[in-house]
Amino acid sequence: MKKxxxxxxxxxxxxxxxxxxxxxxxxxxxxxxxxxxLAGEFSRADVKEAVNIVRQYGMKVYVAMNAIFHNDKxxxxxxxxxxxxxxxxxxxxxxxxxxLMTVREVAPHMKLHWNPETTATNWYTCNxxxxxxxxRAVLARELNMEAILEIKEHAEVEIEVQVHGMTCxxxxxxxxxxxxxxxxxxxxxIERKKYEKGMFLYDKxxxxxxxxxxxxxxxxxxxxxDICIIDELSEMVDAGIDSFKIDGVLHEPGYITEVTKLYRRxxxxxxxxxxQYEKEKDELLAKIEAIQPKHRPLDTGFFFKETVY
Amino acid sequence: xxxxxxxxxxIINGKRVIVKKxxxxxxxxxxEKLKIAVHxxxxxxxxxxxxxxxxxxADNFTLEEIAEGVRFANQYGAKVYVTANxxxxxxxxxxxxxxxxxxxxxxxxxxxxxxxxIIETARRVAPKLEVHxxxxxxxxxxxxxxxxxxxxxxxxxxxxxxSAEEIREIKEKVDxxxxxxxxxxxxxxYSGRCVLSNHxxxxxxxxxxxxQSCRWDxxxxxxxxDKEIPLFDENDxxxxxSAKDLNLIRAxxxxxxxxxxxxxxxxxxxxxxxxxxxxxxxxxVIDAYCADPDNFTIREEWIKELDKCANRDxxxxxxxxxxxYQDHMYGxxxxxxxxxxxxxxxxxxKETKMVTLQQRNFFKPGDEVExxxxxxxxxxxxxxxxxxxxxxxxxxxxxxxxxxxxxxxxEVFPYNMMRKGI
Numbered sequence: 177m178k179k180x181x182x183x184x185x186x187x188x189x190x191x192x193x194x195x196x197x198x199x200x201x202x203x204x205x206x207x208x209x210x211x212x213x214l215a216g217e218f219s220r221a222d223v224k225e226a227v228n229i230v231r232q233y234g235m236k237v238y239v240a241m242n243a244i245f246h247n248d249k250x251x252x253x254x255x256x257x258x259x260x261x262x263x264x265x266x267x268x269x270x271x272x273x274x275x276l277m278t279v280r281e282v283a284p285h286m287k288l289h290w291n292p293e294t295t296a297t298n299w300y301t302c303n304x305x306x307x308x309x310x311x312r313a314v315l316a317r318e319l320n321m322e323a324i325l326e327i328k329e330h331a332e333v334e335i336e337v338q339v340h341g342m343t344c345x346x347x348x349x350x351x352x353x354x355x356x357x358x359x360x361x362x363x364x365x366i367e368r369k370k371y372e373k374g375m376f377l378y379d380k381x382x383x384x385x386x387x388x389x390x391x392x393x394x395x396x397x398x399x400x401x402d403i404c405i406i407d408e409l410s411e412m413v414d415a416g417i418d419s420f421k422i423d424g425v426l427h428e429p430g431y432i433t434e435v436t437k438l439y440r441r442x443x444x445x446x447x448x449x450x451x452q453y454e455k456e457k458d459e460l461l462a463k464i465e466a467i468q469p470k471h472r473p474l475d476t477g478f479f480f481k482e483t484v485y
Numbered sequence: 486x487x488x489x490x491x492x493x494x495x496i497i498n499g500k501r502v503i504v505k506k507x508x509x510x511x512x513x514x515x516x517e518k519l520k521i522a523v524h525x526x527x528x529x530x531x532x533x534x535x536x537x538x539x540x541x542x543a544d545n546f547t548l549e550e551i552a553e554g555v556r557f558a559n560q561y562g563a564k565v566y567v568t569a570n571x572x573x574x575x576x577x578x579x580x581x582x583x584x585x586x587x588x589x590x591x592x593x594x595x596x597x598x599x600x601x602x603i604i605e606t607a608r609r610v611a612p613k614l615e616v617h618x619x620x621x622x623x624x625x626x627x628x629x630x631x632x633x634x635x636x637x638x639x640x641x642x643x644x645x646x647x648s649a650e651e652i653r654e655i656k657e658k659v660d661x662x663x664x665x666x667x668x669x670x671x672x673x674x675y676s677g678r679c680v681l682s683n684h685x686x687x688x689x690x691x692x693x694x695x696x697q698s699c700r701w702d703x704x705x706x707x708x709x710x711d712k713e714i715p716l717f718d719e720n721d722x723x724x725x726x727s728a729k730d731l732n733l734i735r736a737x738x739x740x741x742x743x744x745x746x747x748x749x750x751x752x753x754x755x756x757x758x759x760x761x762x763x764x765x766x767x768x769x770v771i772d773a774y775c776a777d778p779d780n781f782t783i784r785e786e787w788i789k790e791l792d793k794c795a796n797r798d799x800x801x802x803x804x805x806x807x808x809x810y811q812d813h814m815y816g817x818x819x820x821x822x823x824x825x826x827x828x829x830x831x832x833x834x835k836e837t838k839m840v841t842l843q844q845r846n847f848f849k850p851g852d853e854v855e856x857x858x859x860x861x862x863x864x865x866x867x868x869x870x871x872x873x874x875x876x877x878x879x880x881x882x883x884x885x886x887x888x889x890x891x892x893x894x895x896e897v898f899p900y901n902m903m904r905k906g907i
Binding site: 319358376 | 572573574575576577578599600601602605621623624625626627628629631632633644646647651654655673674675677678679680681683684685687688689691692693694699701703704705706707708709711716717718721722724725726728803807808809810812813815
């Protein structure tokens with residue numbers, strides 16, 4: 177049976193070795209200048225090194241360029257894409273059509289993954305971007321299992337689904353943390369403080385904690401729980417979903433490595449020995465629960481949720 | 486460099502006038518609001534049908550109502566656009582073709598769309614409809630706009646995060662119509678990139694289920710080890726992402742000189758009083774500037790007029806640069822309006838000076854009221870005796886939609902409105 181790719185997010189160049197040994201098939205890296213909410217920051221030199229490392233392991237490396245671009249960065253996209261093509265990365269992840277347009281101009285053979293985060297929600301539109309040049313669509317995390325399977329059934333492009341980690345609920349261009357400090361009159365501390373780690377919003381009504389951070393792309397508010405469906409992979413493996421992603425943003429490298437190992441085991445069993453997967457899957461879930469940070473409860477995201485409108 | 490079809494002004498009889506007058510585009514939450522918006526001077530309106538439109542809670546139009554709205558708008562030479570700007574899920578695909586054909590059949594001028602599914606389906610089954618890219622796509626650069634031009638779209642509604650300088654560059658580089666927001670409530674997130682409602686209330690924000698979680702209060706903490714440190718003092722208002730409403734009245738001259746093709750007022754959920762007030766003010770600003778741009782000044786009374794229907798503080802947002810803390814609301818996410826809508830003029834008898842008016846809020850003899858409308862200059866007067874339709878004297882106009890009569894000194898016209906201070 178075809179196995180989905182296990183795609184993970186390293187926090188640094190050296191972390192790629194650990195993830196390779198943990199069983200990852202591919203990594204996604206990049207820099208916040210062009211990509212959204214990455215687990216680590218990778219300079220051009222880091223990208224070169226990452227390409228060398230993944231080649232040793234027979235893995236793939238994708239580079240995130242899925243920011244929402246304003247005019248100021250449009251002229252530099254070509255240079256960065258040319259660099260990525262020369263360096264030999266396996267694909268570029270985009271959401272903004274400006275990236276697609278620039279790839280056509282400077283690196284027409286570069287593989288593209290379409291990832292607009294919240295807006296990849298039906299099979300027709302996945303195929304539309306396929307006709308425009310994308311080889312893969314990364315689905316919105318707000319879809320349920322039934323919708324995902326239906327998209328795969330009709331898809332003419334590869335389909336990537338996030339199976340683990342937190343997701344973004346809200347992205348603003350505004351400096352919301354900095355503005356709040358300024359409003360409070362803490363002006364002197366802002367530049368230092370607004371980029372600090374570990375901030376979250378507390379929602380009393382739901383007793384939920386939403387991680388929040390600022391970077392070059394604005395302010396990001398993240399989901400209160402980490403998705404974990406290590407015990408619910410069968411339907412998507414059977415359907416031939418092409419890639420399972422573990423998003424490690426805001427997690428420690430050691431945690432990401434352990435989770436990668438456990439999903440490696442789960443995917444292998446699910447594809448090769450379903451009976452054993454069924455026996456072992458609760459134990460795999462328990463192993464993740466055991467290493468889960470206290471403030472990050474697990475849930476199954478939107479896979480089994482009914483959303484109305 | 487301006488494109489040749491984008492000549493904005495000309496010297497006529499020794500005076501510069503604006504020859505490229507932008508469209509004033511207003512929200513039409515229902516048929517009554519559509520008629521008011523058009524009557525008060527909108528060049529075009531946008532409305533939502535029963536499906537495929539955001540604002541699932543709005544009083545959306547049936548196909549028959551859309552056709553009636555188009556007929557009404559056409560009498561004034563105004564255009565009707567229909568929003569079909571959801572990000573569709575698989576389950577929304579069946580029925581789409583029939584819906585788009587029906588819109589074309591109803592005489593709708595164009596649709597405002599975010600999802601390529603709807604763009605391509607409209608091209609195929611309803612080719613007479615113009616296709617405008619919704620702000621839900623958050624397009625903020627010229628190259629992305631170029632992409633949509635090459636896809637054959639007539640117009641792009643830019644991301645609300647674009648500044649005047651960015652719009653200038655987009656207009657210079659791409660020959661496509663640009664629509665920009667000038668007034669109304671703002672998403673504080675990039676449109677289309679917020680799923681707070683999905684997480685907090687299981688309602689899909691990108692299909693109209695938005696429950697405005699960005700208007701709620703949150704407490705900001707920092708996790709240090711296992712300790713949760715509050716980043717606020719007892720006296721501080723809580724953290725909020727809530728944005729003040731957009732108000733670009735002072736920027737209208739710049740927007741006209743930039744050659745922006747359509748100036749859009751947000752607010753399909755707002756009242757007819759709001760729509761009438763905002764449309765009439767911007768109508769006056771645009772007309773005055775276009776007639777004599779070099780001697781134009783903003784009149785304070787226009788700014789005050791907008792304030793009479795505002796239920797939030799306002800700010801220029803991204804148009805003039807990066808919003809700061811002053812562009813946000815902390816502690817309270819709305820405020821009471823200073824004026825309320827008291828009645829809609831149905832008729833006026835010049836001989837007897839009696840107005841026939843439909844009551845929209847309580848008023849009584851002795852109240853000072855203000856009349857406004859496209860045919861008149863605003864004026865105030867004190868209400869004297871009030872009668873009902875049968876000529877019985879009333880101590881007050883108490884009942885919503887009740888028809889009442891009283892004396893109004895100056896001439897008023899059907900669809901003029903009466904408001905009073907609160």
